[in-house]
Amino acid sequence: MQTNILWFRKNLRLHDNPALLRASESSERLICVFVYDEVIHYEQHGVQSLGPYRANFLWESLVALRGALQKLGNELIILKGDAADVLKDLVTQTNAKKIFAPHECGYCEQLQETAVKKFCELEIVDGATLLDINTLPSEPASLPNSYILFRRMIETNWDEQPWSVPACCDTPTKLPPQPESITIQGLEENPVSDSRTSSDRAVMQFNGGEEAALSRLSAYMWSGNAFENYKETRNQLLGEDYSSKLSPWLANGCLSPRHVYHEVRRFEKEKLENESTRWLVCQLLWRDYYHFASYKHGGDLFLGGGMRGQSCSKKEISISQTEKIQNWCNAKTGQRFVDANMTELLETGYMSNRGRQSVALYLVRDLGQDWRLGASWFEHYLLDFEPCNNYGNWNFQAGIGHDIRKANGFKIESEANRHDPEGTYQNYWLGSVS
Ligand SMILES: Cc1cc2nc3c(=O)[nH]c(=O)nc-3n(C[C@H](O)[C@H](O)[C@H](O)COP(=O)(O)OP(=O)(O)OC[C@H]3O[C@@H](n4cnc5c(N)ncnc54)[C@H](O)[C@@H]3O)c2cc1C
Incomplete structure (x- = not known):
């Protein structure tokens, strides 16, 4: 047997x-x-x-x-x-x-x-990805380095190509049993003693597991009109519905990216197809892009010189090495937009995509710190931490990814003014300035 x-x-x-x-x-x-x-x-x-x-x-x-x-x-x-x-x-x-x-x-x-x-x-x-790694237009090692070129390659006549998104597979209704003789005792309790849920101030409560994942997907897509406005709202900072909030479930595999994709297509057939529905698929393609980039570049993704393999110092780095990095981690930089985002991370394990980009650029450009320290801090705190996405995005923000980050004019004050003009988000997390 x-x-x-x-x-x-x-x-x-x-x-x-x-x-x-x-x-x-x-x-x-x-x-x-x-x-x-x-x-x-x-x-x-x-x-x-x-x-x-x-x-x-x-x-x-x-x-x-x-x-x-x-x-x-x-x-x-x-x-x-x-x-x-x-x-x-x-x-x-x-x-x-x-x-x-x-x-x-x-x-x-x-x-x-x-x-x-x-x-x-x-x-x-x-x-694990939208596309099947075995039917890509080329070997992962020969895929375009740039996201734009990758997306163009994938999306051209996508539905007719061998790399169109596979249908979801069946769910077994019964499983073969364990061997009768098995005596192995598994863990009955969470092995991590410092384990907790987000504070009540979080954008939403994230409960682990497949049922919670499917229920969030259904609520975001099919109740109300959040999804059809995704492209306009996705850079916001407060509330449950400015983006899908599917990331923790996708990162742990409680939710299949292909199931999300086919739900988007169903939504487009049954309700509405617009820029927002297409944009969500683009985000899932970012996710695939970073997965395949990680597969291609291996350990380089985690090195100081990143996926482009730039030369970098081999010196050991530590999160406690400077006051600047400590302040950034603990939401004490004095820059309110940064501190508000970092407070949200510390209290909840979540931060918006806009927030992540802003605090990452601030750490690297304004504070001149090593991006790997920021990436490690994110790894520790993010509910949705996933190595390809986290380190891929940090490579990009630090300017060592293949797509060159156009951040020459980056000013944290302009970011704050643009995305939080009334200071509502900053006041929510830090209290208003008296
Ligand atoms: C510095 C930095 C670090 C990041 N670290 C992670 C991480 O560890 N894990 C993670 O899942 N995402 C990471 N992201 C990407 C992105 O910020 C989150 O996926 C997104 O904010 C999650 O919220 P959402 O599910 O509402 O996203 P939505 O905007 O609703 O997007 C839907 C899904 O698309 C995928 N996606 C969206 N944006 C990106 C992106 N830029 N790169 C890759 N996939 C994307 C995610 O799976 C997301 O759940 C990071 C971004 C930055 C700038």
């Missing part, structure tokens, strides 16, 4: 989960496992990678997934340790023949796969 392992990573859902479907169709006995591993939990530049909001969101997502798998006749075993070591032990103990796992574009995730392949057959199944 063939026993296999399904290694859950950033695919914490049942819907449109090709790795789950493949594993369930190919196994007589199936062990579903998630590992709190060295990619999720480590220290960099003096900052712990997994901060309190994401730790809470991740745990909620795992508990929700476990409940969903139990309804289908299986279970989720949650373990902690080096992923390859943990999986190796599991293979030895259960005599499993094969491991199934979703495709991941991150560099460290690629290294994990290489380590796992040394002791077991590993089948990597596509499904």
Whole structure:
């Protein structure tokens, strides 16, 4: 009787989960496992990678997934340790023949796969991005470096191309059971002690798990008219509906990007097609672009010289190295627009895209600090942290990505005046200036 392992990573859902479907169709006995591993939990530049909001969101997502798998006749075993070591032990103990796992574009995730392949057959199944990495117009290594060119290449007669967005796959209605003899005891409690939810002042409460993800998607798209105005509102700073707020669920794989895409297309057929509906798809393509760029550039994404491989100092850097970086992190720069955004991040784990761009540029240009410190701080605090998106966007803001950031005229005061002319956002987070 063939026993296999399904290694859950950033695919914490049942819907449109090709790795789950493949594993369930190919196994007589199936062990579903998630590992709190060295990619999720480590220290960099003096900052712990997994901060309190994401730790809470991740745990909620795992508990929700476990409940969903139990309804289908299986279970989720949650373990902690080096992923390859943990999986190796599991293979030895259960005599499993094969491991199934979703495709991941991150560099460290690629290294994990290489380590796992040394002791077991590993089948990597596509499904984390809008486009299927196996049917791109060219090998990932030959994709255009610039987003504009990438998007142009993808979108030309898109629906008729082999790289059109695949249909969502079926959700299994039943799963093969675990092996009867299995005795492995998984974690029953969140292993991260500093784990908490956002404050009440957050744009919205983000609950982990697939059900919450689908419910947010449905509310944003189909109730009210937020979605049809997305292009006009997306640079705002306050409130639940100026943007989709899907990022924490997309980042943890509680929501399939392809499901979002097909919902956009359904919305366009049944309700309205406009610039806003097209713009959301463009954002999902940014997400794909950074995933494929990460796959292509590997570890360079995390180095000071970024994906263009510019030369940079090899000196160790630390979050506690200057007062300037400390003030930026703790929302104490004295620049109210920056401090308001950083306060939102500290209290909630979320910050708007506009806010992220402004505080990143301010750190790099005005304070002259190393972008990697900002990226690590974001990694710790962001609910939606995802390595390709975070480090890709920081590369771009720091001017070391392939698309050159036109930020010569950047002035933080102008940003504040343009996006928060009455100071409403700043007053909301910092109180009004008396
Ligand atoms: C310095 C910096 C760091 C960032 N770090 C992250 C991160 O760790 N994780 C993350 O998901 N996003 C990151 N972003 C991108 C973006 O800010 C967030 O995806 C967005 O603000 C999330 O809110 P939303 O879901 O309402 O987005 P919406 O505007 O509603 O967009 C829908 C989805 O498209 C994707 N998307 C939107 N903008 C981008 C973008 N610029 N790059 C890649 N994907 C995008 C996201 O998955 C998002 O959920 C970062 C941006 C900057 C400037």
